[in-house]
Amino acid sequence: MPTKRRNREKSTLNGRENVANGNTVLNSGSVHDHDDHRAVRVVNGDSNSKSLCSNSRPRPASWKTIAKATVLCCVAVYFLIPGLAPVVPLMSKQFLYLNIVKNPFSPSLQYPEQQNLTGARNLHIGTLPPDPSIRLGMWQILPQSLQNGGSIQDDSQFDEALGDGKPIILYLHGNAGSRAADHRLLLYRLLIGMDFHVVALDYRGFGDSSGWPSAEGVVDDAESSYRWVLERSKGAPIYVWGHSMGSGIGSAMVKRLCKSGLCPQGLILESPYSSMHDAMMNHPFTVPWRFVPGCLALISKAYEEEEAMFDSKENLLDVQCPVLIIHSEDDFVVPYKLGKRLYDYSVEHRAKSLPPVTFHSFGDAGFGHRHIVDAPDLPEVIRNFMK
Numbered sequence: 439m440p441t442k443r444r445n446r447e448k449s450t451l452n453g454r455e456n457v458a459n460g461n462t463v464l465n466s467g468s469v470h471d472h473d474d475h476r477a478v479r480v481v482n483g484d485s486n487s488k489s490l491c492s493n494s495r496p497r498p499a500s501w502k503t504i505a506k507a508t509v510l511c512c513v514a515v516y517f518l519i520p521g522l523a524p525v526v527p528l529m530s531k532q533f534l535y536l537n538i539v540k541n542p543f544s545p546s547l548q549y550p551e552q553q554n555l556t557g558a559r560n561l562h563i564g565t566l567p568p569d570p571s572i573r574l575g576m577w578q579i580l581p582q583s584l585q586n587g588g589s590i591q592d593d594s595q596f597d598e599a600l601g602d603g604k605p606i607i608l609y610l611h612g613n614a615g616s617r618a619a620d621h622r623l624l625l626y627r628l629l630i631g632m633d634f635h636v637v638a639l640d641y642r643g644f645g646d647s648s649g650w651p652s653a654e655g656v657v658d659d660a661e662s663s664y665r666w667v668l669e670r671s672k673g674a675p676i677y678v679w680g681h682s683m684g685s686g687i688g689s690a691m692v693k694r695l696c697k698s699g700l701c702p703q704g705l706i707l708e709s710p711y712s713s714m715h716d717a718m719m720n721h722p723f724t725v726p727w728r729f730v731p732g733c734l735a736l737i738s739k740a741y742e743e744e745e746a747m748f749d750s751k752e753n754l755l756d757v758q759c760p761v762l763i764i765h766s767e768d769d770f771v772v773p774y775k776l777g778k779r780l781y782d783y784s785v786e787h788r789a790k791s792l793p794p795v796t797f798h799s800f801g802d803a804g805f806g807h808r809h810i811v812d813a814p815d816l817p818e819v820i821r822n823f824m825k
Contacts, residue, residue, distance in 0.1 A: 534683075534744060535651045536614035537643040544618050547646045550577050553618055555626065557585035559596050565642070565655075565662045574659055575646040576666075577617055579626055579636040599635070601672030605703075605824060606635040608667055610660055610691075612682030612709075616645030621808040622681075632817055635674075639663040641687075653747040660691040668700065675703035677824070682772055682807065685710030686748025689757065696758040704760045704823065707750070709772050709807050712780040714745040720773050751783040760793040762823040764810055766800045771807040774799070796823060 532538065545552035548560050557580035562573045578596055581604050590599055600606060607629050611622055617638040626636050641656040642649030649655065660678075667676055680688025685707040692705050711717035718724055718737060754761060761784070765777035781797040788795065800813045810816060 531651065534613065534741060535643065535656075537641075537651055539614040541615065541619070544616070547575055547577075547616060547618055547640075550579070553623055555579060555623065557582075557588075557590070557630070559593070561593070562646075563662065563666050565659055566665065567658070569649075572642050572649045572655075572659075573647065574642065574662060575617070575640045576663060577626075577636075577638045579630050579638070581633040581635055582630050583633050585630075597670050600667065600670040601674060603672075603674050604633060604635055606637065606667055606671060606674055606676045608660075608664055608676060608678050608702075609636060609638045610678065610680040610684035610688045611638070611640075611644075612684050616640050618645070621811065624809075625811045628811055628817070632820070637663065637667055653743040656687050657690045657694070657747060660687050661694060664691065664695065664702070665700075675824070677704045677706060678702050679706040679708065680710070681708040682710070683748070686714060686744075686750050686753075689750040689753035690747050692759065693753040693756045696756060701757075701759045704762065705757060706762045706764070706820070706823070707777075707780070708764050708810060709766065709769055709777065710750055710763060710780055711772050711776040712751045712783060714741060714748040716776050716779070717772055720776060722770060751780050751787075754780070754784045754795065755788055758792055760823065761795040762819075763795065763797045764800065764816075764819065765797075766805040766807070766810055767802040768804060769807045 550558035550560055555577070558577050561576055561578065563576060564570075565572045565574055578600070580590060580596070580599055583604075584590060584599055584602070590596060609617075609622070609625070611617060611619070615622075617640050622638065626638060629636050639659065640647045641651055641659045643651040647659070664676070664678065678688050678692055680686070688705060688707065689710075692702060695701055711720075718741065719728075724737070763777055763781050765774050767774045769777075778797065781795060784795040798819050800810055800816075803813070805813055813819075
């Protein structure tokens with residue numbers, strides 16, 4: 439009996455243990471299951487939040503979309519220009535002069551020697567008529583023969599040197615950049631190597647010259663620099679050299695000088711146009727406007743002052759000194775036909791009593807608009823003109 443009771447109690451205890459163990463297992467399992475479900479819910483919550491974030495964040499535009507938008511904006515602006523040009527003079531003038539286009543890596547104009555120019559000085563002069571707000575930056579570069587020995591150093595010596603009888607070239611550059619542009623530096627070196635004096639001007643608003651360009655203003659600046667040279671030349675021959683836009687400025691200035699009895703020895707026009715109107719009509723930038731009625735008329739209206747002032751074919755009718763026109767057949771900025779048109783008009787309409795106009799073609803040799811300076815026969819062409 440006691441044994442049976444002990445066995446019964448033992449079995450009861452085992453049952454309770456098993457129940458207890460089972461509860462433990464069950465409780466443990468339920469706890470783990472609860473944690474697993476919670477972990478799953480957390481993970482799923484993170485996944486959902488990530489998907490929500492990714493859905494709310496804007497997808498970056500592809501390069502194709504950006505390229506298309508850029509092209510469309512450029513096209514829209516391009517075709518808005520003719521309409522805006524007559525009513526926004528500052529914008530339209532900038533397309534012509536491009537004086538804010540500067541080389542940020544170019545050394546200071548104050549130190550010509552940093553441009554590998556020897557025997558040069560930087561100076562500033564006033565303009566005529568006098569305007570205290572305008573100061574014009576210029577370089578005076580000595581002929582090679584005067585640089586040997588380096589005896590000319592101060593300003594008074596530079597002034598005196600201009601009167602030594604050697605030819606003086608007053609260089610009038612085209613639009614954009616300054617007197618320190620690479621192709622202009624090449625020409626200075628060529629000319630001083632031919633033993634000429636060179637005076638290179640930056641019009642108002644260009645380079646380190648103050649002010650803002652206008653048709654009347656840049657011609658005034660060219661005349662101011664010419665008169666400055668004339669005062670120091672002691673009768674030495676002065677030649678005006680105008681390139682591209684500078685050819686229109688030069689023809690207008692020399693016409694004015696000749697009417698005042700101050701005609702230079704000669705006028706050299708490099709890559710010139712017959713008129714500003716012709717130049718605009720034939721410039722590559724304006725090609726699409728030719729197919730849109732009224733566009734070129736609006737552009738022309740914006741440049742009425744420049745068209746009247748820089749009309750080279752009309753200006754040359756009153757130029758009383760010899761004129762040399764040089765042009766390259768592969769010039770795609772100012773087409774060769776415009777230089778030839780200027781020459782043909784001058785031959786036909788200039789008074790027979792005036793000195794001749796000479797035309798020299800540099801063919802299709804890759805010199806383009808800026809690099810006639812590289813032509814091997816350029817020095818000979820210049821010397822023949824000066825005889």
